[in-house]
Each structure stands twice: as structure tokens, then as C-alpha cells.
Amino acid sequence: MATREMTFKIGGEAGQGVESSGAGFAKAFARAGWHVFGTQDYYSRIRGGHNFYQIRVAETPLYSHVDSIDLLLALTQEAVDRHCDEVVPGGGVICEECLEVDCATLDKRDVSYFPIPLTDIAKEQGGAEVMRNTAALGAAAGLTGFPLEVMASVIEDNFRKKGTEAVQVNLRVAEAAYHWTQDKFGEGFDYELPRIEDAPRRMVMDGNQAIALGALLGGCKFVAGYPMTPATSVLQWMATHGDRYGVVVKHTEDEIAAMMMIIGAAHMGVRALAPTSGGGFSLMTEGLGLAGMTETPVVVVEAQRPGPATGLATRTEQGDLLFVLHASQGEFPRIILSPGTIEECFDAGWRAFNLAETYQCPVIILSDNFLANSVRTIEKDALDFSGVHIDRGQLLTEKDLDALEGEYLRYAYTKSGISPRALPGHPKAVYQATGNEHSPDGQLTEEREPRRLQMEKRLAKLECALTEMRGPVPYGPKKAETTLVGWGSTYGPLRETVDLLTEQGESANMLHIRDVWPFPADAVREALSDAQRTVMVEGNATGQMASLVEAHTGVNIDHHIRRYDGRPFSPQYIMARLEEV
């Protein structure tokens, strides 16, 4: 076996099935025992533009994409023009013969050129022009000796819902392209991707799916949302699974309604979630404060994309941290989790509800497009399904309430700030919840002292919640000259950067902040206490996490690497920028 690792890039227009074939291909590799990292890049339009899907495969676990590619599958001229340069020496380019390729340059760079009549092959097998993507996959499989039957199994799965005819044609197209390519170029390409025998079966999952799955297992029973990239698939995944698993999913008229609906549902006692992106979150701002004031345990998934306003609808950024932290008038506790891996997404999915119900406050899972829509292979037991547990905090049972003596005080003063909560519906616990300031019984008040005490009660919850915040995750040698600091989706690229630096004999480690608010200041300070030179890597222009770290730990961040062009960090990008700092 010649290959230990390689990256494919499938590039074409929207509507050419780049995303679906990329996702299928990724799954096929996983089935053949390879580790996969797959990421997409597409335009906010339905047709045209230039999209690509990048799949990295290796024998060992992967955490990030890389900038260089080994095999380019170019479905359009633009794909050729944009990406040929990215192919490494020894790599190759697959495309239709009719596209213009600068063979001389490729040659000079030792990149092989594989012109293949993809459309013709598709048509010969009775397929439509769009099946050229299937042909391309077949060709790539042929070139790398990837087992055809594994590819076939994925094609079957993917096209099943379109009918047997669709399955059959696609299979024929893939097979024909496979053989055509193997016959013609079989020997001309140095990479080999056979089935890895005895590899365990692994899951291929993206961040949105992991959050949704975690939420589902964590007892989420109501989802209200309005589609918005990159959060839409949380809503859609829930819609697809709702009937089977007992989740009511409502596509609302807008995000204001989504927030209000989850407040209504959570108030009645149901675990409720609303997925959105920054624009939708803007509309939820007022409702967030209502949840804060009424101490209603709602969960919002905010998958960031580049703003302001519509910004870059289908790209990635980490620009909303301080916004979600301070959103809405006044001051009230909220909890913010910023998972960085599929595993952390899954955990965030169910933990959010436990935290929300325990601290009776809104919880925000802050993700981003890169995390939300990139897939990675994980071991079947990487997500500890049976470890999921439900903790509803101080929720009074019917029995508790039956036994209640005296008046029920929904907002009783307590040291922890947490007041035992009754769900509406019990005769002994008829109470008011209001967005106005209120006394312990929930009745509106405008007086000084109850106001002060309720403020202090609510804010006290943050102190308690802090004890449940997971500290930052270190990676790499314990002591190092350079410590890379990141949060959220930078985990993977940073981890691989540390590996690369270590390989190069440089001394580097990293710290990944995953639970953001209440800010685990002591843990972060402690973790950074040995750091010699800190470099904060984050996907925004103003250094939002850096400012939090500095403000809360007193640690000074020495250097900043910030990206705000809508694209995710890659280890190579970070390496290059590290040279500058």
C-alpha cells in the first residue's frame, strides 16, 4: 500500500452534485476502513458558482482538512483554473477531455493529467449529464484501486429513495468509469486506497448532526426554527427524526417566533431547542432576555457565519462570540458552550439541556459553519450514547407539589440562586412568570429591594454554573515554547499544527477552550501559567476570545492569528502565519 494519506477535491458548479458526491465518497472511504475528514465550500446560490468538496483520507485519525490536494476531480473549467495549482507533485487531475488544462505546467510540477470522457461514459450507460459526478467518483476509485463494491454500497444507499432505476444507472456509470480509468491510467498513479482489512466500522458525522443527536438523546422534545445556513440541517435532521422519536418540530414564521415558541414550550416543561445563525439570533435577542428574566431553560444553537448582516451566507467565521455573550438589554445569566469537535458537539447537545434546566437559564451552543458542516470519521463508541443522562435540576415532581405546604414561590431567594421549579399545571403551584421584575411569588414588582435581590439571585447562578464548566483541553507536550490558543472549530486545525510543528522539531502545544461562559478563568489561567509565548488563533477580525482571556485571566496574549475571509483555518494556513508572528 503506497498511500498513508491523501486529499481529494471535487470541484464544480452548484447543481452538479458536488456536495452529494463528496459526502458519498467520504462515506465510502469510511466504509473501506479509512479515516476521513470532509469539508465543503459553496456559494449562496442554487446553480452556478464554484463549489468544492474536499475529502482527506488516512489510516490514522484526522482532525482537519489540509490545503494541498492529491487528486483533483474538476467538473468545470473553473475548477481546473482554480485548483490545479493546489495539486502536489505526484498528484493528479481528473477532468473531461474538453476542458483546457495547462499540461506543460502540470508536467513540470510532476502532476499527472487524466482526461476522462465523464459525460460520455455517463450517457453511454443511459445516464443523464449530471451523472458525470458519479463517473468522476468511479474514475477516482479506479485510479486509486479503491474497492468498487464499497463505492457501490454507498451509491445504493444514496439513490435508494430515488428508485431502483436511479440506483442501477448510477452503479453502471460508476463501474464503467472505474474500469475505463483503470484500463487507461491504472498504472499511472502512485496512490493506492484499498480496503483496510479489519478496520472497525466508523461513523461519518458533521457537527450539526452531532448536536442534533446529542439533543435528541438528551431528551429534546420540541424544536422550533427557521431555516438559516449553516444551522438549517439541525432543524431538518430533527424534522426527519421527530415522528419516530417523539420530537415536535415547528418551522416557524421567523426567529422571533422560534425563540418565543421554545420559551412557551420550555415553560410548560418540555426540553426545547432552536437552531439558527447570527441573523436569526439577532431576532431572538429580545426573547433571550425574556428567558433570562423568567428563568426559562431554553437551548439555542447558534452556528456562526461571517457577518455583519447577510455577510457570506455559506462561509465560516467566529465573529459572534461577544454578541451572544452580551445580547439583550440588561444583565442575566446565560451559559455558552463552544464545542470544537464532533464529540464535543454531541456532548453539548445533551449537556445544554441539563445546564439549562439546572441553572434555569438560556444556554447557547455556539458553533460555526466549518464545524457544523464538516464531516469526520469517529469510532462507533466515540459518542458515549449510554453515558448521556438527564438532569432536570431542581424540578419539583407532582409528589413534591402534592406535599407542598404554604405558598409556592417560583422565584424564591436561595443562596445558589436556583429556585425550585414547578411546571404549570398543578393546583398548588399556580404562578405568574413575567418579563417584568417580580417578587419571589412571581408577581410583578417595581420596588427596590426585591429588584436588587432578584438580580443577585439570578446572577448568583453563574457562580454555581462555573463549577460545571469544562476546562480547556490541552494538546501536545506539557511544556513548550509556543502555545497556540483557540476555541470552537479551530480545535482540529490547531491540533494538526501542533503535530506538524512537533514533527519539525519545534516546541509547541495548544489549548482549546470549549466551555466559554461562565468563563472558566481559573482553569484557563492555570493551563496557561506555563506558557512561554501565546498565540491566539481565531476566526474573526477583532480577537474576541483573546479579549475574554485577557480580561478574565490577566494572561497576556502575545500574538494573534485572525482570519475573517470566510474560510476555515487549515494547519498550513496557521503554519504560514506563525512564521510572520
Added chain:
Amino acid sequence: MATREMTFKIGGEAGQGVESSGAGFAKAFARAGWHVFGTQDYYSRIRGGHNFYQIRVAETPLYSHVDSIDLLLALTQEAVDRHCDEVVPGGGVICEECLEVDCATLDKRDVSYFPIPLTDIAKEQGGAEVMRNTAALGAAAGLTGFPLEVMASVIEDNFRKKGTEAVQVNLRVAEAAYHWTQDKFGEGFDYELPRIEDAPRRMVMDGNQAIALGALLGGCKFVAGYPMTPATSVLQWMATHGDRYGVVVKHTEDEIAAMMMIIGAAHMGVRALAPTSGGGFSLMTEGLGLAGMTETPVVVVEAQRPGPATGLATRTEQGDLLFVLHASQGEFPRIILSPGTIEECFDAGWRAFNLAETYQCPVIILSDNFLANSVRTIEKDALDFSGVHIDRGQLLTEKDLDALEGEYLRYAYTKSGISPRALPGHPKAVYQATGNEHSPDGQLTEEREPRRLQMEKRLAKLECALTEMRGPVPYGPKKAETTLVGWGSTYGPLRETVDLLTEQGESANMLHIRDVWPFPADAVREALSDAQRTVMVEGNATGQMASLVEAHTGVNIDHHIRRYDGRPFSPQYIMARLEEV
């Protein structure tokens, strides 16, 4: 003349005219040559509850209310019960005979009790029961020897729109109560408030009026808003003055629409303003980002009240600073002014438009209920009307455009980040403005480089804008042991605290931060460089300004005095809290 200073408190239910008589009385004092500070406290309801209006008068300028009162005008039992304790020795209590007053305690504390048949006096003069407030004012005037004809002039002004009959009855009631009281108690009260001869005529104005006036003079021609306490009177003042001065005022369906309307209007070239409070601002959040992205010069007045959610609708707080600073997804420049005095409000009103048009970004005037609705006397020339000027920044004229060669680039890259702006309507400058990322010509783009460059272009504007931010205002001795730091409406109470401390021989000064964003870090750092012990005084629970100061200047704030019970700071409150720190 025995009095150099005194404080009245008129207390009663909503609907008893507490506010209107308070405001009238304040104006009367101003007309008689006294300096006045008037502040109100009322419940979010139309009738009942307990409201009061507090008027402090003195021969010298006033900047704050004080906690102690000299003469209580209690219209209800609750007013008696709540406020008798606040009356200082030597002071007095006016109320109906029928109310229960603990005369023994008053006596012990040397507080005079003046039972007066207010309702009977009103009825005897043919007035209705509600005119008991007029009677109370008359009585207070009688007790203090305040010139009746001045009081009469205000009554005439206030009731003129209700007709001559209303004027006449009220005049009779006031006069009757005046004489009744003077006859019965004339000698029994040590305070005297005669007309101050040769005093200049002064204006009595609140923060909202000053902002509105500044905006009007500054060329504001469009106001869109939705009523929300404490910002409503900006909208209403503009509605009343619009027809006369050429301002179109639209009461919208909600705050989302208000924000979108000012964006539409400002885009077409008109100076446009939207007044609101935190709840409405929450709804404007998404639109704020659109203004940021399209570089549309809009101005928002955010008059804070205690949150979260509805909170305390009619009270004060400074809890929205970090919210307005970070509101909306993504990162874009905004300018925040936080005036603290009537004069600063006026300046903010017109400066906001110059800043908005110069830097082509949203400008927020962040005020609060205390500032918005408290009145103060200011000299006639305190507001430099003729100093107001209009600077539209790099706005291309018709002539510029006629002469334009080549394509007009609305979002041209420039070093300052400011791109010359054309208003839609010229044949040579037909362009797109979009909330999507765009290239210099305004066309939507999703590419890396233009994205990066536009981000940098937009954010660059903040650096330029920083040069126009007014530094913090010091008060008191240059060197002092204690430096009080505040922002916005704390100016007055802090200033008087410094005076009190100085009187007591303590060494204290203060620093008032008025332009908040871009944060004038150098100026603040410089101003604090001599400070020995800093005490930040702000009206919130989490120390929002303190965190900004620390983050941006590196200066450490030693102590914090925070208030979040919905009530404004008074010098006495600060003094008491200073003892604790």
C-alpha cells in the same frame, strides 16, 4: 433670605398629576431665578401606585438630586408613610388633614407638620378633586413666600391648551391655598424662596429634549420610532415639532420597522433617527448590522432602563453598554456616545449625525431614564445653538458626480476606510447596496480577498473616528487620593460627591467618560495616570464600563460602586457606599 437650597418632594398616585405639577413647579422656580434639578420616579401603570417628583432648588447650579427633602407635599397616605422619614430637621410636611401622620416623631425630629384642606380649598374655588395638586403647590408657595405671580404664569402656560376656564380655576385654587397657608403657617417655616432679582432667564430641560433639540438643529429630517419608556418623549417631541421644522416623523409598527425605515431614509440621503430603549434596541439588532454592512449613517437613541426583558419599565439603569457595543452578528464599526449632562445630550444630538455621515456607520446615543427624564436649569447660552454645524463627510455633490469619470465605486478601498458616498438618484452613480459582502462597486461577492479587504476597510474607520472622540471630563482637584470614575448619567451625582468630599476636607476628584466607542483609551489612561485609588461608579451589576476601562487602558479599577435596583445614584448614596469600600 434664609434659604440657599431646598428640596421639595411631591408624592401621590399616578393620575393625581404628580408629574405635571412637579414639572410646572420646577419651571416656576426657574422663572423666579432659582437653579433647579427635578427628577421623577413613577410606576409603570396609569393609575395608582406611588409616584413622586422631586425638585431641588438653589442659588447656585445644581447637577443632581439629593436624598434628603425639606418640604414634602404628600397627596396620599402612602406618600406620607414612605417619605416623612426623609424630611430633614427644620423641614416640613404638607398634607390633607385627614391623612394619618405620626406627629410625635416629626416633632422629635423638628419637622413641622402642615395639615391643609387641599381638596376643600380646590372645591371651594369650583375646582375638581384632582386640583388638590394645584392647591398643594399654592400651599408650598405660600409657606416659602414664593412669588404667586410667577406660579400663576406657569399655571397659565400649562393649562392654556385646556381652555381659559381651566386656567382660571387653577389660578384661583393656587391663590386660595397660597393665602390660606400663608395666613395659617406663614411664620412657622424657616425657608424662604423669593424671586431672585436680576437672575438671568434660564431654560429647564431634560436629556431627551436636549437630544431631540440637538438632532433637530443638526439637520435630522426623519424620525421613525415606536414608543418605549424612557425614550418616548424624543419621538413625541419630534412629532410635535416636525411639521413646523420640516421633520417627517413616523410611528412605526415595531422597532424592526423603525430601524429599517431609518436605513431606507438615510440611504436616500436624509438624516434619520430612531429613539428607543433596550427592548426596542433588541429588535433593531439585525438592522444595525445591515447599517454596518451597507455603511448607512443612521442614528439610534437608546435610553436605558433596567432589564432584562420588560424589567422595570419606568426606572433607570446603565445595563446595556456591552449589549449595544456588541449587538448584531459579525464585526463592524459603530460609534457610541454616552452623554451625561443636558449640554452633552444636546451636543450628542447633532454630533451623532456628523459622525454617522463622516464615518458612514451607525451611531448610538446611549442615555438612560435618569438622564432622559430629569430636568435641570441651564443658562440660555449653555447650548451653543449657533455652534451646531453640519458635516456630511465625503458626500459627493451633484456637481462632483456630473464630473465623474469612470465607474462610481460606492465601497472603494481607501486608507481611511471611508469611501466617497453618492446618494441614489444620479445617472452616473447607479449602484447596489447590499447586506451581503460586496466588492467596491457594491456587487455581491463571496470571494476571499474582497471580503478581507472590505472587512479591513470598514474596521479602519474606527481608527479615524477615534480622533474625533471627546476625551473624558475631569472634575475636582488635579491630584487626589480618590478618583471616582463614571459615565453617562452619573456625571451630576459624582460631581456633587466630589464637592461634598472636598467640603469635608477629603481629597477626591472624578473622571467622566462621555464618548464610549471607539474607546478613547489613550485619553482615559492619561487621565487616570495620576489616580491613586480609583472607584468606578456605575448603574449596573456587572461593572460593564469598568471592564472596558481595564481592558483598553490596562488601568486597574480598585473599587466598584454599582447600583441595580432601578434607582439613580445620589451624592448621598455614593458617599455612604464610599465608606464601605
Added chain:
Amino acid sequence: MVEFQDYRSPVRPTWCKGCGDYGIWNALKFALSELDLAPHEVLMVSGIGCGSKTPDYTHVNGLHTLHGRSLPAATGARLANHGAEVICVHGDGDGYGMGLGHMMHAARRNLDITDVVQNNRVYGLTKGQYSPTSPEGFVSKTSPQGAIDRPVNPWALALAAGATFIGRGFPADLRHLVEVIKKAIQHRGYALVDVLQPCVSFNRAYAYDYYQPRVYKLEEESGYDPSDRAMAWERAHEWGDRIPMGILYQVEGEPTYEDQVPVLQEGPLVKQTFREWTENDFEALRSEFI
């Protein structure tokens, strides 16, 4: 038997003397108790405004939300627990202004929610600005020269939006209002009750004296058929010397939204226990990703 008294709260209303909200408040308490609904079986959701304080003055589960947002909160509450009787109470600024979009969507979804709008044709709580139902020319603090927005017609809008029950009452005719509210509660589906609410502080011109001689009851009109959409459309526009009350429109048998959500057929969501996840479930879920 539930009694009117069961809804009595120790908290006293702060409404002005003579405010129509008192009557609406009493009508709600009568209607609920006469339908034998106990306070703990009801959720009263309100927005922000004078009238939106109704739950605060009532011994009932209350959810006092944000200005204009009661309907989506009620929708979430209802989907989470359709065993509870969900009633919205809010003003005209709240419901027909800021919240109009939500109302249109709630109506077409036909959730089983009763929506009582205290229509005083003015903003009460913020002290007298014109509202979406204020007549043209209405002089107020935000329309000092008279309003130039043509008023909304809540009945016509509800009808166009697909509301399955549309009614109106007037608190001065308390018994009639109680009956209309009762029918609205009993109706399966979205039910709007527009209430002509006198505001004695900021809208004296359209208070008791104005409505008293003008209102009449549709049920007393011979030939009026509330299931006839065309008739309803016509009457929805009647406003002047005669102002109709009662049931403008009612269509029965339309399925509610809740009826059509498969998951809810198992009973109220909040009563459904958390799923006991089995190894089979895990396997099924995992296998999707393999």
C-alpha cells in the same frame, strides 16, 4: 365545580377606574369558571400593555411575555402541553400592531388557542399614542396632527388569514362578552375575540358613550349565518352607526394544528416520559452515519 372566586388573586388591578379591562378580566374569569376549568388547567399568555397585566391580577398560570409576542409563546406552550387551555390576552397595539404577523400565522395554523384582544384603539400603558385601530385623524402624542395611517380591520384580517372563529364583545355587556369568550374557548381552533375596550384615560372619544348606542348582536340579526364567509366579509366591514358584536364567523370541524402532529397523538408532550433509549435505538441511530 370551579367557582369564579377560584380565579381571585390577592393582587389588585392598577387599571384606571372605569377601564374596560376590568370587564374583560371579569368576563374571562366567568367564562373559565363557568366552563369548569380550574386555574391550574389554564395558561394565560399576555404581551405588554395595560391589558396584558390581566394574568398578574388573576389566580391562574400566567406567562406575561414581550410586546407583540404572546401568540408564538402560546403556540409553543400549546404544542408542549395541549392538555392545557391556552388563552392569549393582549392589547391592540400588541396584537394588531407589533404582533400582527404572528396573528396571521397563528390563525392559519389553527392551533386551539383563544385570543382575546383588548382593543381600546390607543396605547394605554405608554400613555396615549395612536394604535393600529385608531381611526384616521386620531389626535395623539405621536399623531399631533391626526393619524394618517388607515386603521386595520381585525375582523377582516382574521377572516382572510383563515381564522376558524371570529367574535367580538363589549365589556359593558358583560354577559354577552362572557358567552362569546366561552364559545371561543369551546371552539376547536384559533379563536379571535376582539373586545371594544373603553380606555377612559387616553381615548374617551371611543369609550362607553360611543359604543353603547352603536353595538348590536349578530345573533339577533335574522338571517345572519356565521358559517357564511361572504356574509362574514360584508359584516366585517360594518363600522359606524352600527357595530356588530357576537360571532362573526365560525367554521367547525377544521382540524387543529395539534390534531395533525403525529407525535401529539400520544398525549401532551410534557406528559410523555423521556424515551428509554435501547441498544436497538442506538444501533439504528448510529447506522445512519455508517
Added chain:
Amino acid sequence: MVEFQDYRSPVRPTWCKGCGDYGIWNALKFALSELDLAPHEVLMVSGIGCGSKTPDYTHVNGLHTLHGRSLPAATGARLANHGAEVICVHGDGDGYGMGLGHMMHAARRNLDITDVVQNNRVYGLTKGQYSPTSPEGFVSKTSPQGAIDRPVNPWALALAAGATFIGRGFPADLRHLVEVIKKAIQHRGYALVDVLQPCVSFNRAYAYDYYQPRVYKLEEESGYDPSDRAMAWERAHEWGDRIPMGILYQVEGEPTYEDQVPVLQEGPLVKQTFREWTENDFEALRSEFI
């Protein structure tokens, strides 16, 4: 003379081949140029969605705003410069979903705005979720078991809200659509043009083949009188084998909002120079506070 070509932009649309938005785009350009309106005299305001990209593809002043928010932006623009012809272009999710409240208020205000809604009965840009006009039972990514919200009826809602012009077109009948849009633009007041827009990617069931045999023109119906509200109400509900197009309703002579704002009688606000403040003005302003 303004030509169609004057509206040509170098930017090419990214819509799918066969998308109805092409026709609507062309119809707009024809209508505007045939009315002799030059690109700089027009402001095209859009929301977010496939169709909302129309201004980006057109040589015209464009304001591409936020999802659901084009109408209030257009309102502000129009009040600031009523010399400009203000046209809104946006999708059904945008206009009849998120933005429905704004539409109801814009209609009752009767600002002189033309509101073209690209009604493809689906969310295009976010790739196929059901929209407010999707029929019951519509299977989509957010309604995998079929939608259970009953669809909005934009015509009925516009009528109930007080729109003074209500029309419909179909891009496959381009000339007719052009004429409807032209009449909408010429109409003084709020004018809704609902366009049956085929989305060939996410809603093939309701595309050309569906509409072609069903659409008919109201102007060809003998006896149809677009000034008759009752007739309009009836036809607004016709949807099935026959789907009406053309002008459902038009009432002329209603004053626009702009007509009634005293300040605007001096001409467009943006053309009114800043007031030269005099000492008298200052005195008048100061004296209020003395």
C-alpha cells in the same frame, strides 16, 4: 426614451435555468423602461432569497436588505425621497412569511410602493423548505410528512389589509406580467403584484405545467369589476382548476401616505435643504423651555 437595455447589468444571474425569476426580472425591466423611468430614478428594494437578488442583476439603484424587511426599508426610502420610484421585489417566504406583518401595515398606509412578490411557494435559496404559500401536505425538508399549516392567501390578506391595488401575473405570460407591473407602478398607492413563480429546483409540482392550463385573466372575464370589493373577495379565493391573474382589485383616488404628510408637500425631503436656523428660530425653541 429609456430602453430595456438601460437596465442591463454586466452581472449575470445565478438563478437555475428555467427559474421563473428570469421572467420576472425581464418583466420589471420592460415595465420600467416602457414607463420611461430611468435606472437612476428607481430604487429597487429587496429582502433575502433567490428572487431578492434581482436588483443585483439589474442596472438600477438597489437596496438588498434583510430577510422579510424590504417594505419598511422601502417606506423609509420613499418618505425620504418620494421623487424616486420605489419597487420591492422579494420571495414568498420573505414577503408572506417573515415580512407579513410589514406588508399588512404597508398596505393600510398606502404608501406609493410597488410590491412584487416572487411566489414560488417554497424557500429557494435555503434549498427547499415549505413556505407560507406551500399547499397543505407539501413535502419538504422541514415538512417531511407534509405541511400541516394551511397556506396564506396573499390576495385575501392584501384586500383585508386595505391594499388599493392587487394583481397577479405569471412569467410565462411575459407581456401580461409586464402590463400588470406597469399598472401597479402607475397606481398611486400600495400595489401588490403576486407572481406565480416556477421554481424548477425545489417545487417542480407547482411550476409551468401546473399553472399553464389553470391561469386565466380577470380582465377577460365579462362582468368582472376590479373596483368591487365583494367580487374581489370572492375571486381572491379562487384557486384550483382555475387561477385568476390580472388586476383583482384597484381603487383609485385614495390619498397616498406621502400625500398626507404636510412636510412632504414642499417636495422630496432629500431635496429640501437644511434649514437655515435664524435667531428667531432659536428664540422660539428656547422659549419653550423657559
